[in-house]
Amino acid sequence: MKALNIFQAPNDGEITLCEVDGRVHSMNYEYANISAFTTTTENHPKIHITRDLLHTYSLADEKRTIFLPVDEPLLKRLLQIYYEQGFLEVLQTISENGPLLARKGASLAINVIQGVNALKRKLSSNDYDDTLMQIADISLTKNWLQSPIRCIAWHYYSTKIAVAALDDSVRIYSSDSYHVPLLKCKQQKNITCLAWRPLSHSDIAVGCENGIFIWNIDPNSLVTRPSINNAIILYRINHKPVVSLAWSLRGDLLASAAACDSTILVWNVELDETSALKRPGSSGNVLLKWSPTGNKLFSATIGLIFRMWECQHWQAERWSLLSGRIQAACWSPCGTVLLFATTEEPLIYALSFVQTDLIFAANSKNLPNQAIPVYDLTKVDIDGLIVGGIVQNMEWDPKGDHIAVIFQDTSYVAIFKVAVHPVLQLNPR
Structure with missing residues (x-):
């Protein structure tokens, strides 16, 4: 049975980009550009997700970025927030924008709710964290x-x-x-x-x-x-x-x-x-x-x-x-x-x-x-790089030519060339 030591490791400081006509191409990761070797991915969507993009915005914040602000009665706004975001968000809005007495009452209610929830988490079996x-x-x-x-x-x-x-x-x-x-x-x-x-x-x-x-x-x-x-x-x-x-x-x-x-x-x-x-x-x-x-x-x-x-x-x-x-x-x-x-x-x-x-x-x-x-x-x-171990996930490409494998404890992806007929063969790529 074959092992991973017959793979060829990427050169130090380089990242593997693609395989074209049976030849694997790599470049320095700082200047990597797949277009230097093939145009097949030119129409692929460009995806760049940052931590800032993942900040959770409230629905009210999104609406403010799309529509012009209008003056609404506080009660109407609270009803809308209640239906869309729940009771706790209503209290938060009152504590920020309501009359003075209402703000104090809302702040007190928020503190009580948060305290009760914290007590429940301590007394419970941490089902949520277990899940x-x-x-x-x-x-x-x-x-x-x-x-x-x-x-x-x-x-x-x-x-x-x-x-x-x-x-x-x-x-x-x-x-x-x-x-x-x-x-x-x-x-x-x-x-x-x-x-x-x-x-x-x-x-x-x-x-x-x-x-x-x-x-x-x-x-x-x-x-x-x-x-x-x-x-x-x-x-x-x-x-x-x-x-x-x-x-x-x-x-x-x-x-x-x-x-x-x-x-x-x-x-x-x-x-x-x-x-x-x-x-x-x-x-x-x-x-x-x-x-x-x-x-x-x-x-x-x-x-x-x-x-x-x-x-x-x-x-x-x-x-x-x-x-x-x-x-x-x-x-x-x-x-x-x-x-x-x-x-x-x-x-x-x-x-x-x-x-x-x-x-x-x-x-x-x-x-x-x-x-x-x-x-x-x-x-x-392999030349100073530790690869392999327990599998995290693997996928077979729709054309049936390649299998990609990622591992739980190492950071390299293994790409296999695969043949099903007449017998199943996995070859290092």
Whole structure:
């Protein structure tokens, strides 16, 4: 089995930019310019997100930047703030702009509320903090709690990318527009995953601590901040936090996994109807991957068990690990190979399906009964650079030529050249 020591490390002070005609190009990171080697990314959107951009602005602040200020009666303004931002923001506004007696009363009420909330946090079991730590442990994003970028998702058919940020917002960048829609509402907290809807140019699912938001972004609209009326909210009381989403091939079904729910929900989005996928002895689920052919759904639990669901009759083939859980997985574009990595071993494993129905056949004596390790990712020193280790995430490109792997404890990305036929091969790139 091959190891990472046969990779060629980037030169000191250089960053790898691209591969053109089989040749990898690098430049000094201070002067890196991919246009020196290829023009294929000239139309890609330019994304530059800073900490200042992630400061949380109130709705009133945004309106002041768009509309001319007008004098409104205080009561009318307070009613508007109450409906849009809640009671605490009303008290804050009164404490700043109300009559003297009202300001003192509002300030006192704010102090009392903050004191009660602090006491509740001390007396409680810190469920909220536990939930955030659980999401961070499960997340495919390294250092999810502190990272300015929580997750990203490329559109299937156009040069468009969704970027979820630390401030619980999602920005949509497109190659054919300078307009950047901002998707945000107060219920959409602690975003964990994004998934564009197949066969749709404008629908995107956002998974977060409180449920799922299906936003519709009209590409012809010039509205920078779509309202919550442009979103469908999918919520079940015991199904949270939502940590993984997967659309079916035709985009008519959406599967969701929650860390504290042993049931996988399959949603009919427009009707807000669900079907439940559940097996005895299951634990919370952390990862879903619908096959590109649409006939299989891979699911991984928070424990040793993972399953392969057949999507016509929804039968499940049960598999188990020796230790840990599955951290990352990806399908080949042809749907015949699934690669995955665990939280305990620096290895890439493969499951192969020569015929799509074999895994569910009654006579399976000739089928392999275990996943095959295909690449050793143990940490190595390459010319003074430490690379490899436990996998954080990996993705297979839609054309099927390359696989990218990032690691939990090291900062370099490993790019593999991959061949599926006649046998699966991963070669260092």
